[in-house]
Amino acid sequence: MESLARKFTPAKWTADKIPDGETISADAVTADLRTTNNALSTWACTADETDVKEVALAFASTINRPDKICLILLSRLELEGFGIQVVRTPGDTKVLDLIPRHHDLIELGLVRLGRLAESIANQARQDKLCYIFSKEQFCKIVCEAINRKRLNLEELQDDFKNEIRRKLSEIALSD
Amino acid sequence: MVSDLAVQEVVLTWAKSDRQAENLRSDLQILIESEPLEDGIRHPLEKRLCDELSDNPGAAPEVIQKIFHDWRERPSYASALLRGIGRCDASLVGRWGLDLASNALCHRDVEVRDAAVSALELWGGDQARQSLQECMKDEPVPYLARYMKQVVEDLSE
Numbered sequence: 001m002e003s004l005a006r007k008f009t010p011a012k013w014t015a016d017k018i019p020d021g022e023t024i025s026a027d028a029v030t031a032d033l034r035t036t037n038n039a040l041s042t043w044a045c046t047a048d049e050t051d052v053k054e055v056a057l058a059f060a061s062t063i064n065r066p067d068k069i070c071l072i073l074l075s076r077l078e079l080e081g082f083g084i085q086v087v088r089t090p091g092d093t094k095v096l097d098l099i100p101r102h103h104d105l106i107e108l109g110l111v112r113l114g115r116l117a118e119s120i121a122n123q124a125r126q127d128k129l130c131y132i133f134s135k136e137q138f139c140k141i142v143c144e145a146i147n148r149k150r151l152n153l154e155e156l157q158d159d160f161k162n163e164i165r166r167k168l169s170e171i172a173l174s175d
Numbered sequence: 176m177v178s179d180l181a182v183q184e185v186v187l188t189w190a191k192s193d194r195q196a197e198n199l200r201s202d203l204q205i206l207i208e209s210e211p212l213e214d215g216i217r218h219p220l221e222k223r224l225c226d227e228l229s230d231n232p233g234a235a236p237e238v239i240q241k242i243f244h245d246w247r248e249r250p251s252y253a254s255a256l257l258r259g260i261g262r263c264d265a266s267l268v269g270r271w272g273l274d275l276a277s278n279a280l281c282h283r284d285v286e287v288r289d290a291a292v293s294a295l296e297l298w299g300g301d302q303a304r305q306s307l308q309e310c311m312k313d314e315p316v317p318y319l320a321r322y323m324k325q326v327v328e329d330l331s332e
Binding site: 134135158 | 216
C-alpha cells in the first residue's frame with residue numbers, strides 16, 4: 001500500500017505528550033504541520049526501510065547541518081478518506097530520480113489539518129510507521145548516493161557538505 | 176582593607192554580568208519563539224549561543240546552565256535551549272555541556288531527553304556514549320530508546 005512520508009518531530013507527538021483522547025498540542029501542529037499555500041509536502045514510499053531511506057535521501061540537499069532525520073509514513077488512502085487531496089508536484093531535491101516521488105497535500109483547511117494531526121498522533125502514540133535515522137545513518141545514506149553518482153557533493157549545503165566530505169574521505173581511506 | 180573604589184568596581188562588574196545574563200535570556204526566548212527548531216536546519220539560536228560562548232568563555236557557561244535550570248519546568252524552552260547548545264562545537268561547550276546533556280537524559284519530559292540525545296550524538300566521544308548506554312535501558316519511549324541504541328552503536332564504531 002502506498003504511503004506518504006513526512007518529516008516530523010516525534011518528541012512532540014508521543015503518548016507522553018498527547019495521551020489517548022486528549023487534545024493534540026498546538027506546539028506539535030505548529031512545529032510539524034506548517035503549511036504554505038495551504039499545502040504540505042510529502043514523499044511517496046512503501047514501509048520497506050530501504051524505501052524510507054530513499055525519502056531521507058531526498059532531504060539531503062535541503063538540510064544545512066548534520067543531524068538525525070525522523071519520518072512518519074501516512075496512509076494515502078486514509079488521508080484521501082479525510083477529504084485531503086493528494087497531488088504529485090516536483091520535489092525540491094537534487095536527487096533527480098526522487099523528484100517524481102513528491103506529493104503535496106493541498107487545500108488544507110483547519111478541519112482537514114486537524115484530522116491529519118490526529119492521524120499522526122495516533123500513529124506516533126503507537127510508534128507505528130515512525131522511522132528515525134541517526135546522524136551517522138543519514139550521512140551513510142548520503143555518502144552511498146554520492147558514491148553511486150545519484151547526488152553531487154557540491155549540491156549539499158554548508159556544514160552538512162563539510163561533514164559529508166569528511167565522511168567520504170574516511171570511506172576512501174578505509175577502502 | 177578593601178577600598179570603596181574596589182567595592183564599587185565589584186558591584187559594577189556584578190551589575191554588568193547580570194545585565195548580560197538577562198540580555199541573553201531575553202534573546203534566547205525571542206529566538207525560540209520566532210521559529211521552531213527543526214532537525215537538520217540551522218536556527219538563529221545556535222549562533223547566539225555559540226557567539227556568547229566564544230565572547231564570554233568565563234561567564235557564559237554558568238549563565239546558560241542557569242537559564243536551562245530556570246526553564247526546567249518549561250520543556251519546550253529547555254529542549255530548544257539544549258538543542259541549541261548541542262549544535263555548538265564540542266570544544267566550545269566542553270565538560271559542562273556533556274554533564275548538562277547527560278543529566279537531561281533523565282528529565283521527565285521526552286522533548287528534553289530527545290534534545291539531550293541529539294546533543295550527545297552531535298558531540299560524540301566516550302563520555303557521551305557511556306551516558307547514553309547507562310540511560311537507554313530505562314528510556315520508556317520506544318522511538319527514543321531505539322534512537323539512543325543506534326547512537327551508542329554509531330559512537331562505538
